[in-house]
Amino acid sequence: MTLEEFKEKNYGKRGTKKRDELEAGYENFKIGVLLHQARLEKGLTQEQLAEKVGTTKSYISKIENNIKEARISTLQKIVELGLGGHLELSIRL
Amino acid sequence: MTLEEFKEKNYGKRGTKKRDELEAGYENFKIGVLLHQARLEKGLTQEQLAEKVGTTKSYISKIENNIKEARISTLQKIVELGLGGHLELSIRL
DNA sequence: GAAAATGTTTCACTTTAGGGAAACATTCGT
DNA sequence: ACGAATGTTTCCCTAAAGTGAAACATTTTC
Numbered sequence: 001m002t003l004e005e006f007k008e009k010n011y012g013k014r015g016t017k018k019r020d021e022l023e024a025g026y027e028n029f030k031i032g033v034l035l036h037q038a039r040l041e042k043g044l045t046q047e048q049l050a051e052k053v054g055t056t057k058s059y060i061s062k063i064e065n066n067i068k069e070a071r072i073s074t075l076q077k078i079v080e081l082g083l084g085g086h087l088e089l090s091i092r093l
Numbered sequence: 094m095t096l097e098e099f100k101e102k103n104y105g106k107r108g109t110k111k112r113d114e115l116e117a118g119y120e121n122f123k124i125g126v127l128l129h130q131a132r133l134e135k136g137l138t139q140e141q142l143a144e145k146v147g148t149t150k151s152y153i154s155k156i157e158n159n160i161k162e163a164r165i166s167t168l169q170k171i172v173e174l175g176l177g178g179h180l181e182l183s184i185r186l
Numbered sequence: 187g188a189a190a191a192t193g194t195t196t197c198a199c200t201t202t203a204g205g206g207a208a209a210c211a212t213t214c215g216t
Numbered sequence: 217a218c219g220a221a222t223g224t225t226t227c228c229c230t231a232a233a234g235t236g237a238a239a240c241a242t243t244t245t246c
Contacts, residue, residue: 031165031182038184045222056206061224068203069164071233072124085186089124091131093178138192149236154194161233164203 031075032066038083039064053082124168125159131176132157146175 039049039060046057046064053060054077062068063078070078072089079087132142139150139157146153147170155161156171163171165182172180 034182034184038186041186046224047222055204057223058207058225059205062205065224067225068205069166071162071203072165072168073162074204075165079184083184083186085184088181088183088185089127090181091127091172091176091178092181093131093134093176139194140192148234150193151195151237152235155234158194160195164233167234 031070032064035075035078036064038079038085042083044082049078049082053078124163125157128168128171129157131172131178135176137175142171142175146171 039046044052046060050057050060059068060078063070063074072087076087079085132139137145139153143150143153153171156163156167165180169180172178
């Protein structure tokens with residue numbers, strides 16, 4: 001599934017209220033999608049990922065769907081412990 | 094001031110307990126330093142930055158010194174409203 | 187070296203993320 | 217169509233971020 005398909009499916013088409021609100025909101029939207037994509041690339045289920053990180057599938061679902069905003073430290077745990085990757089943070093001026 | 098000088102001044106030399114603990118801890122250290130550097134580049138005081146973001150200098154200080162872990166949405170407010178920049182988040186697998 | 191500007195810490199309180207269990211919903215395989 | 221696997225939502229509590237005021241410390245300026 002492409003990124004756009006994923007967004008459309010979960011948040012509605014471009015121009016709808018729900019989609020617009022999410023995309024306006026401080027990048028939270030993006031990180032959930034990134035996480036979702038990365039997990040699929042690794043071929044992991046939410047439950048498998050949750051176990052690696054030491055949390056539950058319900059929590060992973062919330063983060064992927066931007067229902068709760070994760071802390072940076074939590075995101076890093078998920079990316080590092082769960083996906084074997086690295087979370088990059090940078091400021092572009 | 095270089096990044097290393099800044100770290101040394103505020104957190105001690107490499108190998109000291111305080112410095113090691115901070116650097117071990119999920120990138121929080123880095124974001125405070127990034128913010129500090131970016132603010133200096135813009136020639137702003139903590140108070141000036143705080144005003145732009147709509148908060149107080151005490152809060153900015155805490156974030157720069159990693160006394161509290163900021164949320165992503167908060168970091169983005171600071172970077173966008175305060176510094177006129179953009180916070181980038183990415184996952185490297 | 188006193189005053190002003192800048193930065194840090196403390197105290198105190200409110201709000202919200204962190205987190206899990208379990209119910210519910212969806213998707214997939216046969 | 218049924219059951220199994222996967223994903224989402226709800227409920228609920230705890231811990232930590234968000235926040236400011238004011239005291240304190242440090243740095244800069246004259």
